[in-house]
Amino acid sequence: MTIGNLRLAVQHLAFVVLTYGAHFKISLGAYVPCLSCPFIGSCSGGCYLMVFQRSMGWLFLPLAQVFAGAGSWAQVWQTFGYFLGGFAVFAVLVAILGKSWCGWICPFGLFQDWITWLRRALGLRESEILDRHKRRLSRVKYVLLAYLAVSPIAVSFGWLSRDFVLAFCNICPAKIIMPVFTGDIHHLGLNGDGARMVFSVLIMAITGGMVVGMFFKERFFCLVCPMLALINLLSRLHLLRLVKDPMACHGCGNCRRNCSMDNETIYRERVSSRVYDPDCLGCFGCSESCASDRSLSVALGPLRLFSSSRAHAARPLSKAGPS
């Protein structure tokens, strides 16, 4: 079995478990490091961004009360403890699978892959994004992470309306798209008034733009996804990761050609074994396509789970979906 086929099977299994698991009494908590959206009624494990936004609000609420002359420091420390507890669970999950939450588990990532397969089935070519535009787009994920972290804090100090507690969820395309797979369409369309109406217009416009972007560019939303930014901030912890032996690399360029995110870092690295690209999704397709023996490996801590080889690369490798 190829890595590509195994990945395909895991992605679809994860989609079914995370999207419909609650029907079967599966409960995987609220700290899942990918866009498994809790706005789906039958979601079995919720996207941590929702808890993160809420807990940023809770974290600073007692502090705002202390500044206003009410509340106590004991409450501040207690809330801080709750926040750290939740973040620790998230960090452990990120440490175990690293970026493979994106490449192997994320239901919204798989949705993007389905759109890519549709484009390929229609015989349409993928659009190219110039490097300088890609670098700019890639920074947006950190801006969105700052926006979703700071907005709930501003709410707890009374500087923004409560509609900003879930500031990112209010504009997240996964909230619109993913519930549709369970027959729930009530997030579609415009509703509410004031800030809610503004968010409602924004989310529909962003979702429409993102779907067009995903159609012409594989995993377009991943480029700007704040969950990937948060996973990147914990990069030192990742146990499951890509490792390169630069001495073994023959420079064939297969890794660059076969990367869904057009990453060049892995190809260009000629010195260090640590290859890390902020936009990498941990799919490991590059290691499978590499035609140099042991040049690229998938490692879990000190263990090598898979190493590239000329013989493996010569096999007909699966593309993710119809080509």
Ligand code: SF4
């Ligand atoms: S970067 Fe892509 S795959 Fe990863 S959590 Fe975001 S949407 Fe999902």
Ligand code: SF4
């Ligand atoms: S709306 Fe988006 S950010 Fe919010 S919980 Fe759902 S997937 Fe996560």
Ligand code: SF4
């Ligand atoms: S660099 Fe390799 S592991 Fe990362 S997204 Fe590209 S093909 Fe996948």
